[in-house]
Amino acid sequence: MSQQASEREVTMSRAMVDAIATEMRENDEVFYMGEDVADYGGIFDSTQGLLDEFGHDRVMDVPISETAYIGAATGAAMEGMRPIAELMFTDFLGVCFDQIYNAMAKHTYMSGGQVSVPMVLTTAVGGTYNDAAQHSQTLYGTFAHLPGMKVVVPSNARDAKGLMHAAIRDDDPVVYMFHKRLMGLGWMPAPEGPKTAVPEEDYEVPIGEAEVKREGADVSIVTLGLHVHRALAAAETLADDGVDAEVIDLRSLVPLDREAILDSVRKTGRLVVVDEDYHSFGLTGEISALATERAWDDLEAPPERVASPDVPIPYSRPLEQEFLADSEDIADAANRVTE
Structure with missing residues (x-):
């Protein structure tokens, strides 16, 4: 198949969803949970269309209790599942800090390597659309400062898909930080650049390579x-x-x-x-x-x-x-x- 035939230009949100859907089809242990991720499809289109294919058992809307559902995702990962938990805004880190820093990030170390926590924490970052002080931060440095978890930040659709595949397959917890302005939303247009040609087949962008x-x-x-x-x-x-x-x-x-x-x-x-x-x-x-x-x-x-x-x-x-x-x-x- 030619390169042109096997690629199509998509938004960053679509690329992320394509990777998640592929992983969910191939592994029944992968599921997605978060606020407004099921019926609404994610407020930044991060789960658009997943509910139609996988249903509420695997695409779960949760109550507004970040501590509860990120703790649940951590426990599920420790039992062998591969959850993806969405923290709607990275600013909400403070609500569930203990579950991220003391549970998700540390259980592998504190168990002497007997327990893995293969989960992805996705979170929207960034300003540029006037959502004020509690919904506009990036906090890259905060997550990167805390040992025990990997942190990725895609800037375009090709990388967004490849990094999502790599994150879901990783046996360590991965924080996947996506910038709202890059997602390709109709009500928040992206700059030129993040919408790219993306291979239809699955592939990984190695975590840790600039x-x-x-x-x-x-x-x-x-x-x-x-x-x-x-x-x-x-x-x-x-x-x-x-x-x-x-x-x-x-x-x-x-x-x-x-x-x-x-x-x-x-x-x-x-x-x-x-x-x-x-x-x-x-x-x-x-x-x-x-x-x-x-x-x-x-x-x-x-x-x-x-x-x-x-x-x-x-x-x-x-x-x-x-x-x-x-x-x-x-x-x-x-x-x-x-x-």
């Missing part, structure tokens, strides 16, 4: 999720000014592809790290530290960090736009390190 989205020689821009697309737009602007930017899509935070980051920094000698999460104690600091600790002699300038201010996310549209970094902010940072 991807070079654009080759460059002058500065490395390392990012993930929505800001991959903003970084690529910034790279085009920079090219007009004679700056050749390389863009790295991390795709996974845990494991973090440190060698891909270091290879790029050693080539370009300059680093810009971009993250929608808060500036302090997060991803931008971790990757900047990695570069200075392990590629100090290759750096031509101190790393630049582009992240969100350490304040609650505003509801006001103009204030939210000011709060979140855009392609101009990324280009400005790249210009500073190349001056």
Whole structure:
């Protein structure tokens, strides 16, 4: 079959659902649970159409008690099932923190490896649509900071499908963080880029492998999720000014592809790290530290960090736009390190 015949262009939400449906058909132990995931199909289309095929026994709407159903998913995983539990907004982490950090993430370690927790925790992240301080965070750094679970963040449909297959099949708990703005919703249009050609057959994107989205020689821009697309737009602007930017899509935070980051920094000698999460104690600091600790002699300038201010996310549209970094902010940072 030709490449054209075996691929079709789909949204990120459709790619995720296709992967989940394939895994559910092939393994009766896979099921999905969360708030508004059955009859509604997920408020971000994360489960659209699954109920029609698999019914309420395997696509379950749950009461508004994140602690209860994530705890139930953890127990089911320990008994050999492969649940997918959706935390509707990553901001709700605080409601069920104990079940995630002390149960899901730690049972394998605390049992001496006698118990596996093969579950996926999906959660919607990100701002850009004026849902205020309690529904707009990313919290990448929070999940990545907690040992015992893998963390993936797709930026496009091809990766979304491959990472979902890999996450469901993994014997460790995987946190799958999808950005609302990338899902391809009619009421929240995505930027150009996340809707891609996706193979119809199943495949895995290996967890822990970054991807070079654009080759460059002058500065490395390392990012993930929505800001991959903003970084690529910034790279085009920079090219007009004679700056050749390389863009790295991390795709996974845990494991973090440190060698891909270091290879790029050693080539370009300059680093810009971009993250929608808060500036302090997060991803931008971790990757900047990695570069200075392990590629100090290759750096031509101190790393630049582009992240969100350490304040609650505003509801006001103009204030939210000011709060979140855009392609101009990324280009400005790249210009500073190349001056």
